[in-house]
Amino acid sequence: MKIAVSAQGRELNSPVNPRFGRCEYFVIYDQQTDSVESIANPGTTGAGGAGIKTAQALANTKVNVVLVGNVGPNAVETLNAAKIDIYSGITGTVQDTLDLFKKGELVKTSQPSVESHFGMK
Amino acid sequence: MIISVASGKGGTGKTTVSTSMALALNKIKPIEFLDCDVEEPNAHIFLKPSFIATEKVNTPIPLIDNNKCTYCKKCSDICVFNVLAVLEDTVLVFAELCHACGSCWYQCPEKAITQTHKEIGLIESGKSRSMDFIHGKLNIGEAMSPPLIKAVKSKIDPQMTTIIDAPPGTSCPVITSVKDTDFCVLVTEPTPFGLNDLKLSVEMLRQIGIPCGVIINRADIGDDKVLQYCENENIPVLMKIPFDRKIASLYASGIPIVDEMPEYIEKFQNTFFEIERMVRS
Numbered sequence: 001m002k003i004a005v006s007a008q009g010r011e012l013n014s015p016v017n018p019r020f021g022r023c024e025y026f027v028i029y030d031q032q033t034d035s036v037e038s039i040a041n042p043g044t045t046g047a048g049g050a051g052i053k054t055a056q057a058l059a060n061t062k063v064n065v066v067l068v069g070n071v072g073p074n075a076v077e078t079l080n081a082a083k084i085d086i087y088s089g090i091t092g093t094v095q096d097t098l099d100l101f102k103k104g105e106l107v108k109t110s111q112p113s114v115e116s117h118f119g120m121k
Numbered sequence: 122m123i124i125s126v127a128s129g130k131g132g133t134g135k136t137t138v139s140t141s142m143a144l145a146l147n148k149i150k151p152i153e154f155l156d157c158d159v160e161e162p163n164a165h166i167f168l169k170p171s172f173i174a175t176e177k178v179n180t181p182i183p184l185i186d187n188n189k190c191t192y193c194k195k196c197s198d199i200c201v202f203n204v205l206a207v208l209e210d211t212v213l214v215f216a217e218l219c220h221a222c223g224s225c226w227y228q229c230p231e232k233a234i235t236q237t238h239k240e241i242g243l244i245e246s247g248k249s250r251s252m253d254f255i256h257g258k259l260n261i262g263e264a265m266s267p268p269l270i271k272a273v274k275s276k277i278d279p280q281m282t283t284i285i286d287a288p289p290g291t292s293c294p295v296i297t298s299v300k301d302t303d304f305c306v307l308v309t310e311p312t313p314f315g316l317n318d319l320k321l322s323v324e325m326l327r328q329i330g331i332p333c334g335v336i337i338n339r340a341d342i343g344d345d346k347v348l349q350y351c352e353n354e355n356i357p358v359l360m361k362i363p364f365d366r367k368i369a370s371l372y373a374s375g376i377p378i379v380d381e382m383p384e385y386i387e388k389f390q391n392t393f394f395e396i397e398r399m400v401r402s
Binding site: 043046047048049050052053055056059060074077078081082 | 194197201202203204205206207208209211213215218
């Protein structure tokens with residue numbers, strides 16, 4: 001299982017970024033191989049539809065789970081269609097958040113937590 | 122001749138000016154009035170037209186043929202508006218983001234994308250007294266107004282003098298409304314907000330090469346910085362409308378100024394003649 005965390009940097013000790021479509025990077029932890037990779041978020045540029053582009057990039061990377069702060073309606077629709085599970089409630093660093101997820105302390109959601117363009121404010 | 126009436130700041134008096142200017146001019150020449158503020162048209166409240174025709178306005182959006190699509194992602198790569206999400210075995214279309222540029226249906230290597238249509242609003246046209254009146258009404262929840270504004274503007278009759286009531290601001294809907302007009306009247310108020318947004322409007326008009334003049338509404342409040350700015354920038358001040366309780370109360374009752382304050386008929390006609398001189402010189 002590949003777990004992506006929205007983050008401000010590329011490392012496990014990078015702070016998380018609560019914005020989904022506008023976060024800088026995703027740090028992706030692969031449980032099977034116990035390895036970490038990261039991707040730059042292609043959704044950060046452009047006026048609109050950031051969450052859609054970001055969700056598609058995660059689908060391309062074959063991510064199974066994404067850990068987020070906030071997520072808007074178009075991102076949720078795309079993630080649901082890509083069958084990527086969404087958990088919200090991230091905090092601290094990527095490692096802190098992965099630990100919380102492993103302990104089952106993050107909440108699974110299939111609904112948007114914010115309206116469109118929230119991450120641009 | 123096409124004159125647009127715009128403002129950076131909302132609530133400065135665009136509709137007050139455009140409706141009264143149209144009525145004043147209609148006494149001397151045939152006038153066509155276009156309300157291009159399709160997100161919130163309000164000129165009809167003052168001009169009280171009787172509508173003769175209604176037509177729906179559509180905009181093209183992509184339609185994916187799942188039998189032909191190979192999920193190659195070319196369409197989602199080229200769409201700068203992120204309308205398309207191509208997943209393993211499905212393509213999502215977020216039609217509300219689509220600007221109808223056509224890149225996806227022209228460039229799909231499998232010819233799997235064709236056009237379908239989405240209704241975005243309607244155009245109502247009719248008569249207000251002897252004046253032609255046309256406005257657009259964007260459907261509630263619809264984000265994309267420029268295609269509807271373009272459809273309203275396609276009704277412009279070059280034989281007539283056209284007055285366009287533009288939406289507020291300086292973004293795409295305003296640019297679409299004022300584009301290809303001969304002159305833009307910017308309505309402002311002498312306040313820091315009015316001045317800030319006037320500057321944005323002037324810069325926008327200069328970029329697209331449309332001459333402008335300013336009407337200062339509620340001219341006796343605030344400060345003289347708008348006047349100073351116009352002087353420094355060589356922008357003609359076409360008229361000053363005072364902060365007058367009678368004007369406010371007419372507005373609140375949906376009555377154009379020129380109907381109850383006939384002294385404004387000549388003022389608006391003279392403003393038009395001044396604009397005409399500037400456009401022709």
